[in-house]
Amino acid sequence: MKKVLLMAIGWLLLVIGPLVGLLPGPGGIPIVAAGLILILSQSYTARKIFVRLERRFPRVIGPLHRFMRRRQPQGKPADG
Numbered sequence: 125m126k127k128v129l130l131m132a133i134g135w136l137l138l139v140i141g142p143l144v145g146l147l148p149g150p151g152g153i154p155i156v157a158a159g160l161i162l163i164l165s166q167s168y169t170a171r172k173i174f175v176r177l178e179r180r181f182p183r184v185i186g187p188l189h190r191f192m193r194r195r196q197p198q199g200k201p202a203d204g
Contacts, residue, residue: 127166134162157188 137159145152163170178185 130162130166134159134166137162160188 137155141152141156141159143152144155160174164174174185174189178189
């Protein structure tokens with residue numbers, strides 16, 4: 125039930141984002157990004173499509189991927 129609710133909220137944000145984008149300011153971009161984050165966190169198929177799109181259009185999808193990447197806390201070394 126939680127997964128379905130998060131997916132629905134993600135799709136709702138993706139639909140609302142361009143509408144809010146018509147208003148002055150950058151309001152639509154963070155809304156679309158939040159919706160995409162919710163969808164990608166809940167759907168394996170969406171992640172596969174996102175990776176495929178990122179490989180095909182790296183200049184368009186790459187900045188969005190960098191924005192969504194988890195950041196390391198300051199002072200802690202990265203795993204690996």
